[in-house]
Structure formats: structure tokens, C-alpha cells
Amino acid sequence: MKKVILLFIFSLSVQLNAQSSAHEEQIKTLYHKALTSGKAYDWLDHLSNKIGGRLSGSLNAERAVTWGKTELETLGLDRVYLQKVMVPKWVRGTFEYASIITGPGMSMNVPVCALGGSIATPSSGLRAGVVEVKSFEELEALGEEKIKGNFVFFNRPMPAELINTFEAYSKTVNQRTQGAARAARFGAVGVIVRSMNLRLDDFPHTGSMRYGDLPNTMRIPAAAISTNGAQLLSSMLALNDDLKFYLKLDCKNFPDVPSHNVIGEIKGSEFPDEIIVVGGHLDSWDLGDGSHDDGAGIVQSMEVLRLFKEMNYKPKRTIRVVLYMNEENGLRGGTAYAQYAKRNKEKHIFALESDAGGFSPRGFVFEATNSQFKQIDSWKPYFRPYMADRFELGGSGADIGPLRDNKVVLSGLRPDSQRYFNFHHAANDTFDAINKRELELGAAAMSSLVYLVDQYGF
């Protein structure tokens, strides 16, 4: 009996080793192909340089939809289709302009941009004093007496000591998202927000802001100022707190317009009803060409399916790529996708998102149960040779968030975060900021993870 058990254990271990080395081979091939004959970089070149910035509701966003569908159709997938979604339409307008005025004939231009969703200033612009604050607590302590009739200047920098720059972002971004709504209640005429950027430079960084339930009549314009501009304004205020700030924005909100998620899929051979989704967001802000945010995630996600087709890999489960529309200022695509999935009673077992820049991948985060994570964690050795073996529990991604149901495993690619906020939502988020190998390594890591999920399910 003992012999039989030993024999059984031995044959099981041989099987497991054979399986494991087959996986190693598949992953090696995925990396090899991604790095030597990948298509992600050429795709991104087109999306960034031939299409460019593609804010929801813009002509460019529609060009990106057409491009995504056309490219996916060349891959020989089992199905490529569009999913209609209504999206907000906000337009930056023809110009935006600001200056610090310290006396008659003494003014200095500073780089600003409207925050997404902001209303315009009057066409002659706004001229008012400036009250600098670092927090909402400080704002409230100053109250209407000090705030009324002035600009509020939110100048809390991203904390440099945090290693994960997304954490630093999360500690400061409420100035941008809620600053205007908060300051308006104290009678501010507008808000100027320090750009979410860890570096001192001249690029203002846009991003979404919301007025919430603030009545239309109380809404005030909101602009981001570059970090160098913020430093300058702050030091000028220290010398002369009576200075004036001039701001002109002619951005505008329009009614919602139709747009689309772009979807492609390879039907599963064994479990076609178990769906694995990989995606990024197709829309971007309008200042740069959205190469890191999130052109990178788009082309990496498309590359996962392309690599499977090139390798002639027949997945057991259905593998679907989704190019979500409108992550930046509405999340309408991600929300609609989850609604369609629910309505059609689709069973999603895994959703992976890449929306943290096209930098060297260091691993993944997962929203998973303990037993699911234990399984995932056992795959770590496959990723170690590729230096993408940092697996952690944590928030995955915005677009796949609406799928969350305590059963589906959600995951986000986690590239090195140090450079991301140099480019995020700014005019320098352009194709030249992308390193081909880093982009390709992300696509290979994602493909490898999707491959393993397809092999084992949850």
C-alpha cells in the first residue's frame, strides 16, 4: 500500500512538474514574441501620433473607436463588436490664460489649464485676490469672511516621501476633484489647484473635477497651475498677499453624446461561458496624446489577444479585450460594460486592467478572496524571471470596478510608478515618453497572467 501511495505521489509530482514546465515554456514564448515581434509599440505610435488626444465626446475619441475596431478585426478573433454608451462632452475651448498681477503694469503669465468639467470664466476673465490653503480644514477655518470674492489656491504638494506615487496622488487629488465645490460654498470666485505632479516643471495637469450638488448659480471655474507656477504664486503671495490673479477659461459642458466600448473576443474551447476580460481605457485627456494614460493599457490589452492568436493558443475560457470609453471623466464605459454583462447573465471570472502607465512592470494587485489569492500567489515563480512577481492585494482599476461582485477576481498591472505623474494628464504625456521594451514587458506580463487564469480558472 505504501508503495502504491509513493508511486501515486511520484507520478502526480511528475505530472505537476511537466505541467509547470509547459507553462514556463508558454510564458517564455509570450515574452519572446512580445519583445521581438510585438505590435504594441506600433499600435501606440498610431494611436498617439496619428490620432492623438481623445477626450470622450470628441471627434478623436470616435476616430479611436473606429481604429480599435478595425485593428481588432485584423486579428482573426471570433467576435469584434461595439457597445453603445452615452458619454459626457466637455470642451476645453480655444484658449486658457492666467497671470499674477503684483501692481499696475506688473504681471507674469503662469501656465494653467482648465480642469475637466469646469465652467468658463466670464469672457473678460476673472480678476481677484488669492487665498492659499493646503487643506479643506484650512479652507473651513478661514471661512467666508476671508474667502469671499477671492480665488482659492489649493497648494498641497504630493508627498515626495511615499514610495508608491499613486498613494501620494490619492492624498492630494481631492483638491482637484472637490476644491471648486468646497471653495464655492464660501463665496470664492474660482479655484487654482497645484498640479498633481511630483516634479517641478511648467506643465499644468488637467483631470476631472465635480460640482456635486452645488447649484448651477454657485459654480465657479477651476484651473490647474503647473508646479513651478504654484511655487511662484506661493512665494509671490508671501511677499505681497494683496496681489491679484487673472484667469480666463472658455471651456464648456455640452449634453451627453453617444460613443462606444470596443470589444473583441476569442471563444473558449472548454468553458466558453467563463469570461476573462483584459482592458484599458480608450479615451484620454486632451492636452497630450494620452500615450501613458491610457494608450499603453489599450495596446497592451490588444496585444494579449494578438499574442494568443499568433501562438495559435486556443484558450479554454473566453478571452475578451475591452477598450473602455470615458474612464477619465465619467466612467460611463466601465459602468455600461458591467450592466451589459449583468443583463446578459455573463459569468466573469477574471478582469485585468492596465491603467498605470507603460513603465517596467513590477507585478499585479488583486481584489480576491484569500483562497483565490493563495492560488494566484502560487504562480509567482513563473513571474520571477521576468521581475514581475510583486503580487499584492489592493484596488485594481476604475473601469473593471463595476464588475465587482465578490466572485470575479479583479486585477491591475502595477508598473514602476516613479515617472507616471511627470506625464499624467499633461501635454507631455506623449509617445516619446514611452520606452518600447517597458511597454512590451507589460503586455507580456499581462498575457502570462491571463494564460494562467485561463489554464486553471478560479
Next chain:
Amino acid sequence: MKKVILLFIFSLSVQLNAQSSAHEEQIKTLYHKALTSGKAYDWLDHLSNKIGGRLSGSLNAERAVTWGKTELETLGLDRVYLQKVMVPKWVRGTFEYASIITGPGMSMNVPVCALGGSIATPSSGLRAGVVEVKSFEELEALGEEKIKGNFVFFNRPMPAELINTFEAYSKTVNQRTQGAARAARFGAVGVIVRSMNLRLDDFPHTGSMRYGDLPNTMRIPAAAISTNGAQLLSSMLALNDDLKFYLKLDCKNFPDVPSHNVIGEIKGSEFPDEIIVVGGHLDSWDLGDGSHDDGAGIVQSMEVLRLFKEMNYKPKRTIRVVLYMNEENGLRGGTAYAQYAKRNKEKHIFALESDAGGFSPRGFVFEATNSQFKQIDSWKPYFRPYMADRFELGGSGADIGPLRDNKVVLSGLRPDSQRYFNFHHAANDTFDAINKRELELGAAAMSSLVYLVDQYGF
């Protein structure tokens, strides 16, 4: 008795925990200071932008020596001194020029640069046919019959599928270091070497080459061609293998000149005779300003001692920073340092080198015994929050290599390697290619490792 033992174990574990959390605090402070009030980036700005490229034997190299000494003297170290070393002096000359000639009046310029150590062409340049090879085996198979009177064009690309780009470098760099000596034996008139660059672009990458024991009369000039230039030349040869290549170089070797290693140290309070060295190389190639190679390593190493002084940390052991001269084309500084150490019977317990670029640190490599590595590996948890916890056995660094004696532990900082060879030895290795946070994270990781070695010794 049992109770006494339990009590002993308990008190030991309390002590160990207290010690471990004290280390965590120190490391946290090192990172905090490096990221919020570090000096590495400002130092590098000066070294790169005010001094610039600093090839051994050049005036700029001497300016860098003076700068390094002066800066170290401001830190309040116990000792700052120079160590004399004779270095080679090779000068690029006033211009270098190449073209592909496909017919009368039909020529195209291609970007080239002389390899360090190469002799010049005749002053009228060299014009000859081209034989393309991918390996020395291919060269030998062709033999004198095919090679004689022609240029040999070494065109083996760095393999893109390797994750560690230094490994890809090691598989191709012999074309650059030995190509001329090998080709000369078959009567080649010169060699053109594909730049060691994983990207297709227009920068030729220089680097050292050696003639070895080849007699002076047989020596031939050697140039690097940009990767785009190499692709072009190769495709032109495929169309017309009778094309001619024109090359003019006016570089020159001079007799050795004196230069210096720059050294600063904090004397150990408990074990002053146990020396811990941290360093990088002060010389660089002449095309760019050597920001990544190795300005980054220089300022990170200086920052280790500066951080200790700023924190008022009194090391148990002697901590020494060495700015080595002449890593690039001679290793004379590293060699001389080890000789001085041996002559003075100094006991080195640890040497750390940063010479792999100023990118996000991912960990360290170590040359250590199993028991030494076991101890080092137990420190990994301290580095995990900073994502610098990839510890491996492997070759450490060129400058500290001469210290190797099977007792001293040698280590190299290992930053992300994906972008390094875009810049390595080329005109675009400049300050703008440096990200401040990545540079600072490297300095913080190095400081943390040196701190732990100082605490525990080996």
C-alpha cells in the same frame, strides 16, 4: 528552569523586535530625507551640466576631481583625500565622419563615432568595401580571402528577448572590444560595429576597444555606427554588396597622465579598522555628460555619507566613499585603490558599487559566501516596502572587482535595466534622461544597505 529559558527567549525576542523596528525607523528616515531633502540631484546637475563629459586624462576629468573633493569637504567627514593614479589619455579629435557610397556622386552620411582607444584613419580617410558578419566564427570562416582590404561590419544586435539588458550587452559587446583585433588579423582596413543599443535610433555608442598584442603596424581604426545606420548599411549591402564605405577618424592615443581617485570617510566608532566602501566612477565617456554612466553612481555614493552626517548617525565601522577614476578605459582607479588598500593592510568588509544607471532600484547583487549571503538575505524584509528587495548572487561591479579576496563582500546596486542601453556611452546620456526620484531611491537603498552592514558587520 523551563520558565527561565522561556523568559530568556521572550526577552531575546523583545530585544530582537526592538532592534528590528529601530532599523526600520532608520531606513525610513534615510528614504524620507533622500526623497525630500536629498542632494544627489543637485550634485548631478552640477557634474553633468557645469562640468559635463569627463574622459580620463581630459581637463574635465580633472575639474570633476576638484569638484568631488570640494563637495566632500563640505560634508564634515573625518578625512577627504586624493589617491594618485596614472590613466590612459585618448582623445577623440575634432571630427569623425562616415558615408555609404553606392555609386559616383551617390553617398549617404551615417552617424558614427570612434571607439575609445582606436587609432585614426589616414587623414584623407579610408574608402573600402564592406563585409558584414554577425560573429567571430563567421569572420573566421570568411578568412583573409574575403576580408582583406575591406571594412568588417560587425552587426550582431543585442538580443531583445533577454529581460536583463546587461545580459544582452554581455552577449554582443565582444564585437566592440575585440572586433578590430580579430578583423585586423585577416587584413581588414577598419571595423564598423553596430552600437550596443536595444533601440533603433541615430546615436552611435562609443566604448572601449583593445588591440591586445596586435603589433602597432597591424592596428586598424574602429568606429561604432548607430543602430539605424547599421540597419541601413545592412539593407544597402543586401542590394549591392559592392558598395564602398568611407570613414574618417582623427582620434589619438597619448602617453598616460596623472589623475586621482577622490576619497572621503567617516571613521568608525567601534571598529574603525573595518572598512565599508561605497562608490561609482567619476570618469565618463566624452559624447554625453555621463549622467547615467556614472554620474548617478557618483552622487548616490556621496549621498550615502551625506545622509549619515545629516542624520547624525555615528557608524560603528569606517564608511568610505570612493569616486574611482578611469573605469571606462582602463580601470586604473579601481586597480590602484585595491593596491593601496593591500599595501596599507586595510581590512575591507564590504564594497558597494553603483554603475548601472540612475533608474528605479530593484535590488542588489552580491559576491558573497553562502553564510554571508544568508545573513544579507535576512535583511530583505527591510527593503520590501521600498521595492528594492531583489537580492541575488552575481557579479557586482568593475571598480570594486580588484578588492575581491573571498572575504570582503562585494555588491552592486541593480536598478531597472530596460532604458540603460538607450543612453549608455552615447551623446544622449545627459541630465534630462535622469528622473530625480529614481536617482534618490537608489541613494536611499544604498544607504540602507550600508547602514545594515555597519550595524552587523560580517
